[in-house]
Amino acid sequence: MVNPAEKLEQACADAWPAQVERRLGDWRLRAAGGFTGRANSALALGDPGRPVPDALSEICEFAHAHRIEPMAQAVRGGPVEDALARAGWVPHETYVNGHEVSVLLGPLRPGARGTGEDGVRVLGAPTPGWWELTVDRPEPTEAERHVLTGGARVGYGVATREGRTVGAVRGAVAGGVLLVARLAVRPEYRGQGLGTALMAAVGGWAGRHGATRCALQVSVRNERALALYERLGFGEHHRYRYWVPGAR
Structure with a gap:
């Protein structure tokens, strides 16, 4: 059965295309000159087709080749976050635009x-x-x-x-x-x-x-925007977070 959060995230990724994208199993490595976290992080959903530590090494190699920071986007509370933590990655709490994002779903x-x-x-x-x-x-x-x-x-x-x-x-x-x-x-x-x-x-x-429906991605720190969308009938569907390699 397809995970609803992952299905929605894939649609959102299709609607926000990076300049360069490479598939790694179900994961999507993305780069766009540093413009937005979504277009410059690996969308880590599902199975990368290899052990997670190996997949994370490929994320780092891809990021360095495209002169961006190695970063993964993962659904909060999902199995990929557990794997990232076990591999020594940490939530990117200093990310300037907010490392935790609320994905809202509502009417058109x-x-x-x-x-x-x-x-x-x-x-x-x-x-x-x-x-x-x-x-x-x-x-x-x-x-x-x-x-x-x-x-x-x-x-x-x-x-x-x-x-x-x-x-x-x-x-x-x-x-x-x-x-x-x-x-x-x-x-x-x-x-x-x-x-x-x-x-x-x-x-x-x-x-x-x-x-048939509308989705928005808003930093959990953006209280003004969240209040506007709540008035328009939107509710939180799930959250995602950005992760980066931990200190070595």
Whole structure:
């Protein structure tokens, strides 16, 4: 029987593609120039097809070859975490973006808003304004462009006011799931419902492309985002953590 957490994690990985990926049994070694932990860690789910210590050595070799930190992403409380601990790896508690992530599952919420009448719509390609809100520049790096535009079917939600992009979100559909990421609203436009409208818009878009549910990955430290998604009907499905080699 397929583990539900692992199945959802595989769909999320398909929706967030690394520049370089190599299979190691069921595991996926990934690198993308250091842009995000998800695209620069080994997705350690299932059986790597060899003893775990050997698989971890391959993770280190792959990471060093691509000039990134050796790191594994594993479902919290799952059997892989036990194997990582036995091999001397430890949770990456100093990871700047938070080493523990809550994976939320909820409705698509297409709603009545987000159809373009209120300046919120979903585009087929990113604009300079979307990039500026998403990566803080109107032009992305090669790694950022690959991760954010590659892989699964992707939609780029934007909210505009007087010709200016004031809100953005990325939606990608894989395995019947909409993965929402990079939701951002300019500080001076917060509190006006734009985050909810962007979620509604990308949810409606995803429903037309076969998605039946929505997933989000949020650091457990991001209390503001967790509170927003709880109000929108999302609940925690599982958590994952990043692990790194322990001190030698």
